[in-house]
Amino acid sequence: MKKLEVGIIGGAGYTAGELIRLLLNHPETNINFVYSTSNAGNKLYKVHQDLIGDTEIDFTSEINTSVDVLFLCLGHGNSKAFLEKTTFSGKTKIIDLSNDFRLLADKNFKGKDFVYGLPELDKESIKKANYIANPGCFATALQLAILPLAANGLLQNDVHVNAVTGATGAGTSLSATTHFTYRDNNFSHYKAFNHQHLGEINQTVHQLQSNFNSEINFVPNRGNFSRGIFATTYTKFDGTFEEATAMYKAYYKDAAFTFISENDVHMKQVVNTNKCLIHLEKHGNKLLITSTIDNLLKGASGAAIQNLNLMYGFEETLGLNLKANYF
Secondary structure (H helix, E strand, C coil): CCCEEEEEECCCCHHHHHHHHHHHCCCCEEEEEEECCCCCCCEHHHHCHHHCCCCCCECECCCCCCCCEEEECCCCCHHHHHHHHCCCCCCCEEEECCCCCCCHHHCEECCEECEECCHHHHHHHHHCCCEEECCCHHHHHHHHHHHHHHHCCCCCCCEEEEEEECHHHHCCCCCCCCCHHHHCCCCEECCCCCCCCHHHHHHHHHHHCCCCCCCEEEEEEECCCCCCEEEEEEEECCCCHHHHHHHHHHHCCCCCCEEEECCCCCHHHCCCCCCEEEEEEEECCEEEEEEEECCCHHHHHHHHHHHHHHHCCCCCCCCCCCCCCCC
């Protein structure tokens, strides 16, 4: 069977680098082009230095509008602008890694209906989709922590979330809070209670539990490490620990990458993988849910490959059997 011809727009960032690595090792894909005007003519490994020896592909300023699959690895707001100016063939499936099409108000664009690409939420819709809006990284970790509660109508009180992400979550562009001298031996919060991923999180909760009218209080933090997300979420829960565990295991019984751990979880178990690990604890009338993912894989490029696999009927884990950097 002929391999899928794949194009990448915005090839110089962290998510693009991981996407390229995954596609090079995916048995059903061939990278047709990697578009980057600022790097056109340079070898991919000149920017993504971990790819040396893996590929001789150059960045290009030329676009093949007839590829089978297009991945958009552009900054938020830029995917829509790019698609306004560039028209692809009717057979081209698009997976967008920005936030441009995640919300219901933005899902229809020039006749294209973007499906929200969280497999643990709506795998069947992804299988039938031609256009995917990949979830945000924090949104993935937080939604996977509370999907079973919402699906069972049990989010009846405020949800409190404290989560930390690595420096790669801020992208490759330097800012005052991404310099080594700021991040090293440091910890800080940002965008408390108004992070941009709250829109898609609330949308999903209401999709599963229409009567949800409480607050999701989310405080994101910057960690002094490169990659990974670690989130602690708690809310009131009247059931027992055993009931909570059974509910979570039942909800994720067919999930290819989300697992319930009996032991405490930590980021080293998931970094460099497409896994999400979840741990539950009951404290009085509160359920504490710990979730952890790799922000660049399960939170971005790994999820994009997972969605590609579903869209084309491949094994869901194809090209994603990755080992964590545990030691």
